[in-house]
Amino acid sequence: MLKINMVRAMILVATFSVLQSAMAADSAPLILKVNYQPAACSVNLSNQQADFGDISPQSLSNNATGTPLPPPNPVDISVIxxxxxxxxxxxxxxxxxSIAEGLNYIGPQGKLGNLDKQQVFGLxxxxxxTAIGGWVPYLSQIIANGAPTNFGLINHDGQLDATVSQPSGxxxxxxxxxxxxxxxxxxxxxxxxxxxxxVSSINPVSKLSLRDEVRIDGNITVQIIYL
Incomplete structure (x- = not known):
């Protein structure tokens, strides 16, 4: 079962400190310390689990590129x-x-192909x-301020990769x-x-130990960072 955990954004507030001098009783310096963000955001998910149900070994392929799974119902992400x-x-x-490399993926709109390991999440x-397979988050309907929009990808360091701009879907x-x-x-x-x-894909069945129950166990945190 692939679990998607939600993390709400922390609200950053201004902090004010008053420090009184011990040197004089009739005066004291006022020092304001402020941590400021122009806005605070919260993130919500419609469901914290994406359930693939039961998968029989007979439905899995022994192809080197694995077995792409039909994606379950989408999880709606809302940020306010x-x-x-x-x-x-x-x-x-x-x-x-626990990422299996060299697998093919099929999204809601067709084949995604063999993805780079840096694009894939573990299962x-x-x-x-042995790694069960891999999965990627595929966003199909993206709306900002009420209108569809293009998006840029964020790298490991939380910085915008300006060379990448992809349309919604x-x-x-x-x-x-x-x-x-x-x-x-x-x-x-x-x-x-x-x-x-x-969007998930399972390792070739010959690579997996099926003597015991195999549970898909993907786990991510969805969080907000301010740019």
Whole structure:
């Protein structure tokens, strides 16, 4: 079972400190310390699990490129901010050490092909420690401030990869994404909505130990970073 865990964005507030001098009773310095963000955002998921149901060994292929699975119903992502903000939605993989390489993936709109390992998330391991397969988050309906928008991909360091700008419906965010305008510049938003499919593929059946039950165990955290 692939589990998608939600993390709400922390609200950053201004902090004020008053420090009184011990040197004089009739005067004291006032020091203001402020941590400021132009807006605070929260992220919500319509479902925290993407359930593939039971998969029989007979339905799995022994092809070197594995067996692509039909994606379950999408998970809706909703981000609401108290004001306009430049922010990115990040995906943190908690199974990154269990990624099977060289597999093919089929998304809602067709074949995605053999993806680079850096684009893929792990699905856990079988009883012998072999990677079960891999999956990618596929966003099919992306709307910022009420209108469809292009998106830029976010790299490992949380920085925008300005060379990548993809239209809504064809993005596979390997680490995260942020809305961009037609010049591939970050676009501020107050509300963001997207539908995410868990597009998955299973290792060739000959590589897996099927003596015990094999459970798909993908796990990510969805979080917000401010740009």
């Amino acid at each position: 901010c108290s004001g306009e903000v430049a922010a990115a939605i990040m995906f943190v993989d908690h199974r990154k050490n 856990g391991t079988d009883s012998q420690g 064809k993005i596979m965010p390997s680490h995260g994404f942020t809305p961009v305008n037609h010049l591939a510049q970050v676009q501020k938003f107050t509300q963001l909505n997207a539908s995410m499919y868990a």
